[in-house]
Amino acid sequence: MAKPAETRTAGRKPVAKATRSAAETEKIRAALAARRDELRAEYDQTLSEITELQRDRLTDSAGDDQADTGTKTLEREQEISLANSIRERITQVERALERLDEGGYGWCERCGDPIPVERLAAFPSATLCVKCKQLEERR
Numbered sequence: 001m002a003k004p005a006e007t008r009t010a011g012r013k014p015v016a017k018a019t020r021s022a023a024e025t026e027k028i029r030a031a032l033a034a035r036r037d038e039l040r041a042e043y044d045q046t047l048s049e050i051t052e053l054q055r056d057r058l059t060d061s062a063g064d065d066q067a068d069t070g071t072k073t074l075e076r077e078q079e080i081s082l083a084n085s086i087r088e089r090i091t092q093v094e095r096a097l098e099r100l101d102e103g104g105y106g107w108c109e110r111c112g113d114p115i116p117v118e119r120l121a122a123f124p125s126a127t128l129c130v131k132c133k134q135l136e137e138r139r
């Protein structure tokens with residue numbers, strides 16, 4: 001006799017009182033993967049903008065006055081910090097995907113309810129359901 005499949009994935013997370021269906025898990029996985037791809041495209045785009053700004057600075061900075069150079073430096077710094085924050089978000093989504101595989105992702109840390117798929121797709125790093133998040137913010 002084969003054992004039921006769920007014994008394999010039975011988590012160490014007692015906080016989860018509800019269960020999520022496999023279909024729902026797949027939906028979250030798809031949403032996270034789509035988000036990751038989106039972020040990666042955004043990241044690549046930002047990197048190429050940085051390269052371009054860098055090239056501009058090296059090639060036609062001869063005729064620039066100091067204000068121009070300053071603006072370009074600032075622009076580049078902004079692009080770099082944007083790239084860093086996108087990379088941070090990509091890491092969050094990747095961690096979320098790993099935790100999803102382990103069954104420890106997508107549950108509210110406060111009440112143990114499943115966090116809605118839509119919310120996870122919009123905020124992959126969400127650890128609270130909307131209700132608990134609102135309570136938290138009201139404090």
Ligand SMILES: [Zn+2]
Pocket residue numbers: 108109110111112113128129130131132133
């Ligand atoms: Zn909650």
